[in-house]
Amino acid sequence: MWPLLVCSIAGVAIILERTWALQRRRIISPELAAAIERRPATPDQAEAVRILSESDGTVLGRLVQSMFAHASLPKTENVEAMQALARQIVGRMERGLTTLSLIAELGPLLGLLGTVIGMVQLFEDVAKKGLGEPAMISRGIYQALTATMTGLSIAIPALIAYMYLRRRIEVLVLELERYTNELLTRLYRDGH
Numbered sequence: 038m039w040p041l042l043v044c045s046i047a048g049v050a051i052i053l054e055r056t057w058a059l060q061r062r063r064i065i066s067p068e069l070a071a072a073i074e075r076r077p078a079t080p081d082q083a084e085a086v087r088i089l090s091e092s093d094g095t096v097l098g099r100l101v102q103s104m105f106a107h108a109s110l111p112k113t114e115n116v117e118a119m120q121a122l123a124r125q126i127v128g129r130m131e132r133g134l135t136t137l138s139l140i141a142e143l144g145p146l147l148g149l150l151g152t153v154i155g156m157v158q159l160f161e162d163v164a165k166k167g168l169g170e171p172a173m174i175s176r177g178i179y180q181a182l183t184a185t186m187t188g189l190s191i192a193i194p195a196l197i198a199y200m201y202l203r204r205r206i207e208v209l210v211l212e213l214e215r216y217t218n219e220l221l222t223r224l225y226r227d228g229h
Contacts (some may be wrong), residue, residue: 038187040143041147041151041184041188041191043134044140044147044191044195045221047140047142048137051133051137051140051198052137052195052198052202054133055132055202056119059130059207063095063096064095064097064209064213065095065097065213066091066093066097066098066210068089069089069090069093069095069098070097070216072085072086073086073101073216073219073220074216083223083224086101087101087105090105096130096209096213097213097216099126100119100126100213100217101220103119104119104217105223107119112221115221115225118206119221123210123213123214123217130206131206132200134203137195137198138195140191140192140195141192141193141195143192144188144189144190144192144195146188147184147188148184148185148186148187148188148191148192149184150184151181151183151184151185151188152181152185153181153218155177155178155180156177156181158203159173159174162177182224193196196219205229
């Protein structure tokens with residue numbers, strides 16, 4: 038049961054931390070997104086987006102800063118620099134999800150291991166004391182099944198949270214891609 042308790046605590050910690058870290062406002066600033074959507078067609082409007090991105094600590098802000106930092110390069114090189122940064126950022130966004138997936142997979146296995154250990158102990162007790170004590174047999178079966186139930190009770194929420202967080206990251210990444218592509222198109226509209 039101790040490994041299941043550790044899994045449970047780790048799973049809850051990861052779920053809470055990732056849910057907090059993946060809030061939309063932490064990834065995509067509404068002000069910066071609105072400035073990009075206004076379609077900065079003039080150099081002054083593009084400069085306003087650049088200045089806004091410098092004071093923006095969100096993921097979108099960092100991507101826009103990188104885009105402007107590489108604006109003197111050809112578009113393909115700027116895109117490559119953006120993609121490299123985006124891979125790093127997505128890696129940070131996915132932090133902890135592998136562990137959460139592992140918890141979802143390990144929970145039932147640890148529960149099953151607890152069940153097997155409980156049943157082995159039960160049969161050992163029966164071998165030593167015989168079948169004369171129904172309470173002993175019931176207690177042993179209860180303990181064994183409790184381990185399985187606990188493992189499943191940890192794994193099911195961990196799996197649900199994992200799938201939710203993966204989907205959340207996918208949605209946010211697609212939205213980031215839309216904003217950065219839109220801004221890149223406008224910055225290089227003259228064929229730079």
